[in-house]
Amino acid sequence: MTTAVIGATGRVGSEIVRGLLARGETVTALVRDPDKARRAFGEPEGLRVRSTRLDDPRELAEALDGIRAVFIAMGSIGTEGVIQLVAINAAAHAPSIEQVTRLSVLNASAGSLGINQRAHHSIDDFASSTGVPYSTIRPAIFSASMLAGAREMRISRTWTGLADRGRTALIDHRDVAEAGVRVLLDPALWNAHYDLTGPVAMSWPEALELLSAELGEQVRFKVANDRQFLDGLIGAGVPAGTAELLMAREWAILAGENDYTTETFQQLTGTPARPLQEFLHEHRAQFAG
Ligand SMILES: NC(=O)c1ccc[n+]([C@@H]2O[C@H](COP(=O)([O-])OP(=O)(O)OC[C@H]3O[C@@H](n4cnc5c(N)ncnc54)[C@H](OP(=O)(O)O)[C@@H]3O)[C@@H](O)[C@H]2O)c1
Incomplete structure (x- = not known):
């Protein structure tokens, strides 16, 4: 199964790419800067780096053709927040997509004092309105x-x-990515939300x-x-x-x-x-x- 990663050169996204490749999966990294991707990953077997304008629905539709699962790891506000909406919408209209898994945040809700939490909640609402099959990883603040x-x-x-x-309960971003990889690779874990803490x-x-x-x-x-x-x-x-x-x-x-702390990481990974x-x-x- 090929997974597309959006935000593949970021902190969590790059660990998602590495985690998938380490398990022998094939990955398409949709990036704005292919040179940065090559510096981060080299040219390993199984990785396709695809230069993509992430705010262009047509380019995204082409990039997602034949892809089964997508991971999105980007900021929730400003341009990055908008790109997330465009990507979710493109995935919702891509016939091959069976799951979008998105990096969100702990306490994502309309009632949080956190702007990030409210922004992620609003993206969740949008995803729900598109009907896309959807899961999120909701980590605490990163170490x-x-x-x-x-x-x-x-x-x-x-x-x-x-x-x-x-x-x-600060969490290591590598643990966040490990949880994301577990969810991506196990359809039994799809269509749910995972609250992760250190x-x-x-x-x-x-x-x-x-x-x-x-x-x-x-x-x-x-x-x-x-x-x-x-x-x-x-x-x-x-x-x-x-x-x-x-x-x-x-x-x-x-x-x-x-x-508060959760046991979710241990439950997903056994460690x-x-x-x-x-x-x-x-x-x-x-x-x-
Ligand atoms: N930091 C925390 O403590 C924490 C805790 C919980 C949840 N989160 C959530 O984690 C997410 C951020 O994850 P992260 O730290 O992995 O992000 P990150 O390292 O900032 O990576 C963001 C990615 O988005 C790409 N990007 C940004 N703007 C773009 C644009 N205009 N066009 C194309 N690509 C663009 C970046 O590409 P380039 O590599 O080319 O720049 C990069 O790959 C946020 O949603 C946040 O709410 C963070």
Whole structure:
């Protein structure tokens, strides 16, 4: 069975491609930048890299012809959100497609404080309106999110944010992809939603205690007010829409929306989810400076 991956050169999408290839599956990566795909994957057997304008329904229809399953891993807002709708619509009209599996987010719902959660919920609603056979992977915040603070941590041994309390069970994005691959390859798992968390819920200050232990040096959480946090993000070149999304993420954490764990990863894969310590150890150099 050939699986098409949209967002194939991204953080999760690239791991989905690798996971499928490692199982001997054939993959068509629909990408805007084939050179980036070649740098990421080389030219392995089983992979076809197809340069595709993802906002063009005709190109997508051609690319999906004969494809049985699609994985979509992209952002939920702005252009990426629109591309997701175009891709879902194209898949809904492609006779060969039996399943669209999409990377969503934990707590995707209309009532979440999180902009990302509401945007993913709206994409789910759209998918439902098309009648496309559909499943989602809904992960907690990625461990890799801490890399966004790596520069500040290297310079000042602080990480500035709003949420000095409220816990989240951070999940490794490789585990997210592994769960996605399991769902893609087992039709018995299709047409359902999978809420994925890491093994332990913790606050940002508690996560920084683990990083401090890894580095052998104290890294402190620095609490900002909304204005300071927003100015910091914009000053660092974060686009306004993403800054708004990151602020709303902090508010959702403070409200306790993420304060739980699920067994879903273990149930899907038979193995425990990676602890945060593993990610921090592997990326130590980026935090240490
Ligand atoms: N970060 C978290 O903590 C977290 C937690 C839970 C859920 N999520 C969800 O995960 C998703 C993001 O996944 P990710 O981190 O794997 O994403 P990512 O690394 O940012 O990858 C996004 C992909 O979309 C492609 N893309 C972006 N704009 C495009 C455009 N205009 N035309 C064509 N391709 C375009 C990128 O292509 P290029 O490679 O060419 O740039 C890339 O392949 C979001 O929906 C988010 O809600 C994130």
